[in-house]
Amino acid sequence: MTVDHNNVLTSLERGLAVLSSFDIDRSPVTLSEVARATGLDRSGARRLLHSLVLRGYVRSERGAYALHPRVLEIGNAYLASLALPEIAQPHFAEVSRLLNESVSMAVLDGDEIVFVARVPVGRLMSLTLSVGSRLPAYPTALGRVLLSDRPEDWLDRYLTSTSFKAFTALTMTDRSLLRRELAQIRRQGWAINDQELEVGLLSLAVPIRDASGAIVAAINVSSHTSRFTPAGLVDAGLRPLQLAGERIESALHAERPAGT
Known part of the structure; x- marks a missing residue:
């Protein structure tokens, strides 16, 4: 399938990039690590992480971030299909x-x-x-x-x-x-x-x-x-x-x- 890049929602694309930046062997991760892995500046990475925390997909703990079990809903929906x-x-x-x-x-x-x-x-x-x-x-x-x-x-x-x-x-x-x-x-x-x-x-x-x-x-x-x-x-x-x-x-x- 050909992707029409004019129709790509940038904020969604960046949010998915943030989720993909989490390494299960190296969790939790810091804001700096997320910014470095995604190529975002710190303020942009912080805003996206805050949104993911509010949605329940990421949790914040002592200045670092880790995936929340709710993120499994995304993968489970795929597997169920x-x-x-x-x-x-x-x-x-x-x-x-x-x-x-x-x-x-x-x-x-x-x-x-x-x-x-x-x-x-x-x-x-x-x-x-x-x-x-x-x-x-x-x-x-x-x-x-x-x-x-x-x-x-x-x-x-x-x-x-x-x-x-x-x-x-x-x-x-x-x-x-x-x-x-x-x-x-x-x-x-x-x-x-x-x-x-x-x-x-x-x-x-x-x-x-x-x-x-x-x-x-x-x-x-x-x-x-x-x-x-x-x-x-x-x-x-x-x-x-x-x-x-x-x-x-x-x-x-x-x-x-x-x-x-």
């Missing part, structure tokens, strides 16, 4: 029960994945993941499945503009290697990730396609190297994940046929 997580949950929950491992669903938002459903089993990562959590797409199996379906011109821009950070010694940061990896995932229909996001973490992911054949989400099973080798996770988890994906797609297509 998605039929896919509700359709998918019972199917990939069965995979979790079968393998006794965590299973998640994510969608692509720009160059990040957003978790829209999750069945956790224990704690595999140092990061705390929940519905709404975000991760960069490139070092994750979920992200690579989603990236593999993007058009070549989109991938060209993505590979050119993204800064590829090495999360571990195994993280793939070479752009040409990543492009070849995405082509391989596109051909085989699944992705395996071996400790590229966090040492010890394995992840296997498959796509969820809409009635037109486009990938709209991905589901994965995560495990630890103490439980599986990469090949062992593929042997144990690929077929159950694929069956879950097929059932989710059938239910999704029944609810939203092609062309609707």
Whole structure:
């Protein structure tokens, strides 16, 4: 969709920028930090923060600011509008029960994945993941499945503009290697990730396609190297994940046929 910048409400745009400036790993934040993150002057940032406090989306505490639980209403409204997580949950929950491992669903938002459903089993990562959590797409199996379906011109821009950070010694940061990896995932229909996001973490992911054949989400099973080798996770988890994906797609297509 083309954005008509003449119709963009600047105050709303700036308010959303202020909300986006909050880092859940670094909350609360100061007025100076918000101004610096958004590019606003201190007086403009202060006015917007004051408005968000009055609306109940932000709280003020000892000269600093933190998100208020009411901000979840925005994300929950989005999640409530998605039929896919509700359709998918019972199917990939069965995979979790079968393998006794965590299973998640994510969608692509720009160059990040957003978790829209999750069945956790224990704690595999140092990061705390929940519905709404975000991760960069490139070092994750979920992200690579989603990236593999993007058009070549989109991938060209993505590979050119993204800064590829090495999360571990195994993280793939070479752009040409990543492009070849995405082509391989596109051909085989699944992705395996071996400790590229966090040492010890394995992840296997498959796509969820809409009635037109486009990938709209991905589901994965995560495990630890103490439980599986990469090949062992593929042997144990690929077929159950694929069956879950097929059932989710059938239910999704029944609810939203092609062309609707």
